[in-house]
Amino acid sequence: xxxxxxxxxVSDSLLEELISYIGFTAEDGALLARSKALLEPSFTxxxxxxxxxxxANPRARAVFEDEVQIERQKRVLRDWLETLFSGVYDxxxxxxxxxxxxxxxRIGLDPSLMVAxxxxxxxxxxxxxxxxxxxxxxEPHEIVALHSAINRICDIDLAIMLETYSEDYTSxxxxxxxxxxxxxxxxxxxxxxxxxxxxMETSVHLLRSRVAGDEKGERHLRRLAxxxxxxxxxxREILALARDVPPETEKVRVLGILESVxxxxxxxxxxxxxxxxxxxxxxxxxxxxxxxxxxNLLTNAIQASxxxxxxxxxxxxxxxxxxxIIVEDDGPGVPNHLRSKIFEPLFTTxxxxxxxxxxxxxxxxxxxxxxxxxxxxxxxxxxxxxxxLRRAEVTP
Amino acid sequence: MSGRILIVDDNEDxxxxxxxxxxxxxxxxxxxxxxxxxxxxxxxxxxxxxxLDVRMPGMDGIDLRRKLVRSQPGACFVFMTAYASDxxxxxxxxxxxxxxPKPFAPGSLIELIEQCRAIxxxx
Numbered sequence: 001x002x003x004x005x006x007x008x009x010v011s012d013s014l015l016e017e018l019i020s021y022i023g024f025t026a027e028d029g030a031l032l033a034r035s036k037a038l039l040e041p042s043f044t045x046x047x048x049x050x051x052x053x054x055x056a057n058p059r060a061r062a063v064f065e066d067e068v069q070i071e072r073q074k075r076v077l078r079d080w081l082e083t084l085f086s087g088v089y090d091x092x093x094x095x096x097x098x099x100x101x102x103x104x105x106r107i108g109l110d111p112s113l114m115v116a117x118x119x120x121x122x123x124x125x126x127x128x129x130x131x132x133x134x135x136x137x138x139e140p141h142e143i144v145a146l147h148s149a150i151n152r153i154c155d156i157d158l159a160i161m162l163e164t165y166s167e168d169y170t171s172x173x174x175x176x177x178x179x180x181x182x183x184x185x186x187x188x189x190x191x192x193x194x195x196x197x198x199x200m201e202t203s204v205h206l207l208r209s210r211v212a213g214d215e216k217g218e219r220h221l222r223r224l225a226x227x228x229x230x231x232x233x234x235x236r237e238i239l240a241l242a243r244d245v246p247p248e249t250e251k252v253r254v255l256g257i258l259e260s261v262x263x264x265x266x267x268x269x270x271x272x273x274x275x276x277x278x279x280x281x282x283x284x285x286x287x288x289x290x291x292x293x294x295x296n297l298l299t300n301a302i303q304a305s306x307x308x309x310x311x312x313x314x315x316x317x318x319x320x321x322x323x324x325i326i327v328e329d330d331g332p333g334v335p336n337h338l339r340s341k342i343f344e345p346l347f348t349t350x351x352x353x354x355x356x357x358x359x360x361x362x363x364x365x366x367x368x369x370x371x372x373x374x375x376x377x378x379x380x381x382x383x384x385x386x387x388x389l390r391r392a393e394v395t396p
Numbered sequence: 397m398s399g400r401i402l403i404v405d406d407n408e409d410x411x412x413x414x415x416x417x418x419x420x421x422x423x424x425x426x427x428x429x430x431x432x433x434x435x436x437x438x439x440x441x442x443x444x445x446x447x448l449d450v451r452m453p454g455m456d457g458i459d460l461r462r463k464l465v466r467s468q469p470g471a472c473f474v475f476m477t478a479y480a481s482d483x484x485x486x487x488x489x490x491x492x493x494x495x496x497p498k499p500f501a502p503g504s505l506i507e508l509i510e511q512c513r514a515i516x517x518x519x
Contacts, residue, residue: 195498
């Protein structure tokens with residue numbers, strides 16, 4: 001189903017090298033585990049201090065969408081602290097750390113912020129050790145050793161996160177380069193294939209009256225016509241993806257474009273449209289790309305929905321920072337582990353299609369300085385959420 | 397439908413197919429597979445519409461149109477192209493230019509031919 005490797009993980013050699021280079025020992029692990037009960041009451045304070053520091057940094061703050069996400073991340077951070085002092089530093093432990101680095105690429109966090117963030121946590125932990133360990137009758141040399149153990153495990157964690165970050169980042173860059181090269185070749189082939197398709201299409205039309213009444217003949221001509229239409233669509237998507245042009249924005253009447261896309265779509269009348277913006281509401285964006293975005297999201301939803309267009313809803317809302325487009329279907333939904341992959345070129349879960357549609361959506365959205373994601377729809381199905389930022393808020 | 401139509405495309409199968417389906421619709425359609433041949437055909441006959449491919453070896457459809465305009469004052473021109481981007485086609489549509497992306501449904505070719513002829517008659 002996928003051409004890409006899935007779960008991030010740390011290579012054995014990197015892990016061994018890190019542990020021996022940093023000098024993390026079984027004694028360190030035992031000390032961390034022993035201190036856990038005493039340090040645990042300080043976790044909440046450490047977590048709050050961490051998010052206070054994030055709130056004060058606009059670049060870090062920008063990564064989080066809302067309070068709900070911050071609350072979720074606080075729970076992730078608590079898990080991280082709990083396992084940091086678990087005393088068990090096995091394969092699962094390090095793979096979980098790798099996933100954190102991977103998640104940071106996805107949300108676009110700069111690695112320099114990861115280093116700063118780790119330092120904030122490290123200082124909170126050292127302060128907690130200083131506060132509690134004396135009273136708990138730890139020997140001075142044990143306290144010194146605990147400080148070192150905390151430093152070592154934090155160093156290993158950070159190294160793994162950064163390594164995963166750079167691996168994932170590099171592979172994304174390579175993917176983009178490959179796509180650009182592939183795009184040039186695909187573009188030429190795509191154009192060239194349109195001539196033979198035009199011959200086939202006209203031949204099918206000419207044959208139609210000659211096989212009229214012949215059920216089998218008609219069935220095969222219908223199949224040919226369907227496949228020609230499909231080939232055409234694939235070519236159009238490849239060409240759109242190959243032609244990486246920056247958006248040419250102008251004030252566009254959003255609902256006008258949506259109406260025209262829905263009107264041209266097979267079964268389009270069955271799509272439920274909810275718009276909380278005025279009929280003549282205008283937004284600055286590239287009209288051709290918006291059309292493409294609507295078309296691809298809706299086509300995708302119709303194909304995912306067992307009821308076709310009747311199972312699809314699209315909502316357009318104005319947000320403080322831009323325009324939100326939400327497309328929902330009543331299909332099977334997108335499992336968690338595929339949620340970032342479905343936006344990669346050449347990834348598809350469908351038997352028909354080559355996996356350019358959503359990749360193109362992502363490129364259009366990102367070139368408008370927005371983001372796209374997929375979540376579960378309440379009551380089953382998938383929910384694609386797009387936010388297109390107002391031009392003034394797009395930083396180059 | 398009636399009228400004389402010249403179809404120019406270096407893809408012989410396509411030129412013939414287009415001619416054939418226009419004939420079925422009642423037109424008099426003549427296929428031509430090179431710009432030189434089209435120029436020769438246009439020097440001896442008058443056409444109501446000339447349907448031409450944009451990209452052809454030797455001379456492209458744009459230059460060919462320029463050459464044919466004088467000898468065919470009554471003809472409108474419809475371009476067929478495999479190379480236009482969606483944005484350009486949208487632009488052509490808005491400026492009522494006769495441009496048809498390949499592949500196309502025969503119905504849309506005929507619609508475009510008739511549209512262009514109507515505009516030509518009005519001018």
